[in-house]
Amino acid sequence: MTQLESPGVEASAKRTLRGSLGVTAIVFMVVAAASPLTVVGGAAPLGILLGNGVGFPALYAISAVILLLFAVGLAAMSRHIPKPGAFFTYVGYGLGRSTGLAAAWIAMLTYTTIQVSVYGYLGYILSYTVSSLGGPAIPWWLMSLAMIALVGVLGYRHIDLSSKVLGILLVAEVGVVLVLVAAVVFSGGAEGLSLAPFAPENIGSGSPGVGLMFAIAAFIGFEATAIFRDEARDPNTTIPRATYAAVIGIGVFYTLASWGLVMAWGPSAIVDQAAADPGSLILRTMAEYLGTAGEIITNVLLITSMFACVLSFHNVITRYQHSMANAGVLPDRLGAVHATHLSPHVSSLVQTVTSVVLIGVFAAFQLDPVLAVFTWFAGVATLAIAILMALTSVAVIVYFLKSRKDGRVWNTIVAPALGFIGLVLSAVLITAYFPIMVGDVAADGTPVFGAVSWFLLALVVIFPAIGYVQAAWIRKRRPAAYAKLTDTIAG
Numbered sequence: 001m002t003q004l005e006s007p008g009v010e011a012s013a014k015r016t017l018r019g020s021l022g023v024t025a026i027v028f029m030v031v032a033a034a035s036p037l038t039v040v041g042g043a044a045p046l047g048i049l050l051g052n053g054v055g056f057p058a059l060y061a062i063s064a065v066i067l068l069l070f071a072v073g074l075a076a077m078s079r080h081i082p083k084p085g086a087f088f089t090y091v092g093y094g095l096g097r098s099t100g101l102a103a104a105w106i107a108m109l110t111y112t113t114i115q116v117s118v119y120g121y122l123g124y125i126l127s128y129t130v131s132s133l134g135g136p137a138i139p140w141w142l143m144s145l146a147m148i149a150l151v152g153v154l155g156y157r158h159i160d161l162s163s164k165v166l167g168i169l170l171v172a173e174v175g176v177v178l179v180l181v182a183a184v185v186f187s188g189g190a191e192g193l194s195l196a197p198f199a200p201e202n203i204g205s206g207s208p209g210v211g212l213m214f215a216i217a218a219f220i221g222f223e224a225t226a227i228f229r230d231e232a233r234d235p236n237t238t239i240p241r242a243t244y245a246a247v248i249g250i251g252v253f254y255t256l257a258s259w260g261l262v263m264a265w266g267p268s269a270i271v272d273q274a275a276a277d278p279g280s281l282i283l284r285t286m287a288e289y290l291g292t293a294g295e296i297i298t299n300v301l302l303i304t305s306m307f308a309c310v311l312s313f314h315n316v317i318t319r320y321q322h323s324m325a326n327a328g329v330l331p332d333r334l335g336a337v338h339a340t341h342l343s344p345h346v347s348s349l350v351q352t353v354t355s356v357v358l359i360g361v362f363a364a365f366q367l368d369p370v371l372a373v374f375t376w377f378a379g380v381a382t383l384a385i386a387i388l389m390a391l392t393s394v395a396v397i398v399y400f401l402k403s404r405k406d407g408r409v410w411n412t413i414v415a416p417a418l419g420f421i422g423l424v425l426s427a428v429l430i431t432a433y434f435p436i437m438v439g440d441v442a443a444d445g446t447p448v449f450g451a452v453s454w455f456l457l458a459l460v461v462i463f464p465a466i467g468y469v470q471a472a473w474i475r476k477r478r479p480a481a482y483a484k485l486t487d488t489i490a491g
Contacts, residue, residue: 026242031222031250035118035309036257037173037302039218041282042121044258049274050436051211054267055202057258059215062203064251066422067219070389071247073396073416075240080405087392088323094395097485098475102467103395104324106388109463111320114220114381115313116358119144120373122306123359129303141363145356147307152352155314156345169308173301174253176286176294181260183289191266197259202267209429210436216426217382218254221312222246261285279370314355318347328481329470371439379430379437380456386427387460393420431457 047056077090087107092100123144131137185193196202222243264285265273274281282302287295322344325335334347362373393416400412434457435447442448449457475482 023238023241023245026238027245027249031170031246035305036170036250036253037177037282037298037305038118038121038309039254040177040257040261041298041302041305042279043214043218044254044261045274045278045281047211047214047258048262048270049278050207051214052203052206052208053271054197054262055199055205055208056211056215057197057255057262058203059208059211060218060251060254060258061198063212063215063219063426064247064255066419066426067216067222067247067389068244068251069415069419070393070423071222071243071419072411073393073419075243076406076408076411077396077399078239078243080403087388088320088327090392090399091395092485094397094399095391097482098468098471099391099395101329101471101485102464103388103391104320104329105463105467106384106391106460107320108317108324109459110220110381110384110388111313111317112354112358113377113384113459114217115310115317116355116362117374117377117381118306118309118313119148119355119359120362120367120369120377122147122303122310124369124374125303125306129299139363140369141359144359144369147310148352148355148359151307151311151314151355152348154311155318155348155352169301169304173305173308176298176301177253177257177260180264180286180289180294181256184260184264187289189263189266191263191268193263194267196267197262207433207436209433212426213379213382213430213433213437215254216386216430217378219247219250220381220385221316222250264289314348314351317351318344321347321351327485328478329474329485376438376452376456379434380459383427383430383434383457384460384463386423386430390420390423390427393417393423 044056047059048054052059074090077093081089081093088100088104090100091103120140123140123142126143126147127138127140130143261281262270264270273284277284283295283298286298321330321334322337324330325332325347334344334350336346337344362369367373396416397413397420400406406412433447435441435449435453438452438456440448440450440453471482471485474485
């Protein structure tokens with residue numbers, strides 16, 4: 001056995017995930033996490049309203065370039081480190097075991113906060129929809145709990161089932177948005193078609209830092225391709241291809257979709273339309289160009305889009321917990337694999353319980369599901385992922401400089417370095433504008449770091465600190481286990 005000194009650990013063969021996922025299936029899993037229709041209908045209007053207005057679509061393209069540079073190094077690492085721990089493993093190999101463990105806890109914070117934020121929004125949308133159709137007024141948190149239960153059932157079973165469900169939902173929501181863009185193009189838009197969103201003066205207008213925050217948040221999940229390594233058909237080929245396909249596909253789609261949204265109302269009117277009601281902008285646009293049928297279909301797909309998002313993140317989190325358990329830093333039982341479903345079923349159950357507890361806490365404190373649960377924790381996740389990817393970029397460079405295993409300078413040094421610079425600048429901008437995300441602003445609208453901002457930002461410091469403390473404890477109490485901390489991840 002290669003597991004840490006822990007009694008009752010099952011044989012490693014029983015703790016390794018297996019599957020035959022191809023490039024398309026993995027891309028579906030991670031792109032569904034980006035929740036395309038939720039981004040186009042929710043984040044894009046807010047990016048236009050609170051960010052840089054007409055120039056917001058360009059920020060998706062800029063974010064895609066930054067993250068594509070990051071993906072080059074990520075793909076290079078996936079070829080040389082055949083393990084599914086992703087950030088946890090890569091940072092551990094490049095910057096040491098303690099920093100790797102800190103990265104694991106940042107990743108857990110990222111995916112948990114983004115998932116629970118969407119659970120809040122999903123519960124609200126479901127509650128609102130039922131009420132608007134003449135049904136009873138059901139509390140949002142009850143709807144959220146119902147969705148958690150459904151996600152838990154799918155997450156408990158074999159991942160092929162989840163990928164099929166996600167694939168169907170993803171095709172439907174991407175399809176309806178592309179139909180809308182086509183309708184706008186064929187009609188010529190409200191003020192004619194133009195490249196106004198990509199004009200430098202529009203890109204730098206308003207609050208581009210806030211816009212960048214919404215843009216990067218839309219990509220969260222693409223980097224998780226490596227976590228499915230053990231379940232990939234040919235991981236050395238599948239994982240790099242899936243990573244590139246995911247970031248390029250997301251970037252092109254969001255840039256095109258948000259450009260279409262601006263063209264639908266015209267550069268001179270889009271900000272006012274978003275200000276009227278950002279939450280309904282996509283539905284009003286659908287009604288304008290595709291009629292009532294398009295509006296109804298979009299409303300349904302908006303719900304399924306968010307469901308696909310939480311299901312995808314559930315699968316990602318359970319596999320992170322599975323990898324961490326097999327490394328001996330989470331309870332051993334989380335590393336178990338179901339004999340029939342071949343899924344990390346115990347980890348799935350624990351993740352389900354975690355979501356239930358968090359939604360329960362938010363409900364007890366009577367937090368608004370959209371303005372607090374969704375907005376606040378999406379902000380935390382965005383900052384955390386930017387920091388985590390910047391850290392991983394450094395780890396990639398250090399690892400290849402030390403090991404000399406890959407002589408491709410662009411893939412192992414230049415691209416990761418450029419990605420690091422872009423990610424650090426993004427993190428600085430996100431932090432500077434973070435108070436706007438949570439509503440901590442002065443009378444004149446300038447950001448002010450209040451209690452809520454400081455509490456949420458503190459989470460990004462506390463979680464990696466947990467990793468460093470845990471690593472120090474393992475090194476002191478179980479030195480042999482510490483020496484194997486990175487290598488003992490099942491793979």
